[in-house]
Amino acid sequence: MVTDVSVLVRRIAEVGQAHPSLPNLRAVEPFAHYFGADGYLQRTHLDARDGAGTRREILTRFLLLNAVLDQGPDIIGLRQMLIEVTSHLYRREVRFLHKPVAFFQEIGLSIDHILAAHESVRQVRAEIWARENQSNASRYNLFMDNSRQVLGYAVFRWGVPLALPYLLQKDALKRNPGEEPSPTLLLDYLEDFDSAEQMAVAVKSHERYGLGKAIGNKAAHLFAKWLVSGFALTRRGDTAWGRLSYEVPYDSNAGRVLWRTGYLLHWATEKTYQRKTVLQPGRGKGGTTYLRVTNIRGMGAERPINAHLQAIYREICLEHLKTHRKAPQKVEIQRIQHAYLAESDFSVADFDDGLIYVGTRFCLNHAQPRCEVCPLRNMCAGYNDNTSLITEYRT
Template identity: 50%
Template sequence: MQDLFPFEHYFDNKGEIKRNELDNNDGLWTRREIITRYLLVSAVLDQGPDLEGVRLLFKDVINALYSKEIRIFHKPLDFFKELGISIDEILEKHDGVKKIRADTWARENKSNPGKYNLFTDRTNQVLGYAIYRWGVVLCVPFLLEKDLQKNGRESSEPLVAYIEDWDSAEIMSQQIKDNKRYGLGKAIGDKAGHLFAKWYIHTFELVKKNDSSFGPLSYELPFDSNAGRVLFRTGFLLNWADLSDYKNWDVIQEGKGKSGKHYIRVTNIRGRKSDRFSDLKDFIDSYELICVEYLKVKKRRPSKVEIQQIPNILLLNTNYGIGDLDDGLMYIGTNYCFNHDEPRCFQCPVKNLCLGYTNRNELITNYRT
């Protein structure tokens, strides 16, 4: 982030964010507000076949726009006022990223460099990508600002205030998608909402609230393909349900993955419940605490456990949070547990804990995310 033109002065010479200056104004908005706007757009864009390429594209486009005084986080309407330039920069920078990343991506994914495409659904229509992935998100702080003005109010942190007004980070992650007035709808998925919560609370430590509802266990794990693949291959997910359950839930889609492998649609785990260990009082006590005090998604004791919330239970009373776990899963997934026939199992630091490596190799060879 320190390589981005608008944020260079937000960091010290060690590359650390100047936290004591987060409340300083940068124009009309605080630095905390500007970073939060950046993170929300980034969370929406942070998907696709090559995350490294996606992030490089995002960085290059932002730097190019700001160099031309199109300050999209300070003045969101600039993106639309200069839409032609915005489109041109996205196209040009995508071509540049493709030249840098296509061969590496193809080699790692056993694909063809010519198929490299970071736009929505891998189409070539940049306008839809620009409006749907960039424009819709930039409208949120703009609309919040206008609504404040309509009510005769002002704020240097309209997006921050909106985010932290919800009862918990988990509820916030749902509302940035589903809210009737400000929700992004299909432009953002559950994974991206949780990724935004992770960045806001864990990675950049922007949160102002000082309670458990916006703390390390206040949101669910971002279940992306990397995290899901590691949790499946290691056998973690099989602790809570059988393969047949995951097939019935359409989490495992037989024969629909690359080269006819079984496809794991990780996002379909959300909302699925396990009754294993439900007779263990301490386990359910911990789950009740997570749901009521941290996530704030239930008001009474649950009888079954939602699988995607189990990591929160297991991290309770430890020094780790969901952000730490996700960082670890991403590290394993992107450096060792590749989504093809030749992952680096022999070098993987968790290989001795991995069911796929130690006992059931078919969990690695027969499934893809």
């Protein structure tokens, strides 16, 4: 059992603050002039025009695309591929972030550059990825869903997020014919939602503008995290667009760390997780139990929290996430860390970055993670008390 949840949550956030997981925007050629000689994003110039949009808008479009693509198996490789494709297409004057339709008008070039970048990244990353994941380098594939078809990947995963600002532009022109559309079309749409959490949900599910299956729930929240905290591109300064205004984008890396440290078992029993199909016995690699952390969404905690934390939790739901109009009836496991973070200066992004850092570098998805050098080892139940939390479960 984890001894002190509050200490664990803070430690994870502390690790994340020291090791943020952010796309390297500076390496993307069309953004090079957005950065000063000191290497930092020139924040005072974010609202400067860059063609049809402001810098803030163009970066937001890129981050939405990046969040969609980030759902694949090797984040380092995916981000490198996106940097290469974007830089190469802009060199050929295919300015697809400024003019999304250019990606489709030049679909031949777009596909050529995706294929070329995929191959160059594969040559560098396949062996490393295979070693870290105890897999075979020949299985390295960034096209998602394990598909080999570049057309489907390009049109679905690249095309859908690029089509959103294009559709917003078309709708704006229809509403106000002859008027130049706003240079912050996408941001205007996103920031119209009451909270970053509501925006993240709508990015996937809105009837007209939602990306649907092109984006996962985790990726939609990753996008919110970058927009609000990672790059602080949002112009909204209120609580509902602040450091606690969106859910943690739980993914398999996060789930593995939260399971092995004993955090998840603190809130519900193994039996309950099985009933909710978060744990699926026998379905993991080598007959282990498969942990499907995305099934935790909406699941209530069995262990009660004290009145003080309960009050903070209520405020999180009503004022930060804005998911409730009245006090929530249950305390959701996926949101409890918000109450602990509210008592600190850390953000949801820090907590998530800590999970990513530990999950991808130490807490690997096999039976011999790097516990001896893991920054959470002093408080990890799997390492200190119960090694079966490590050996008997896979994500």
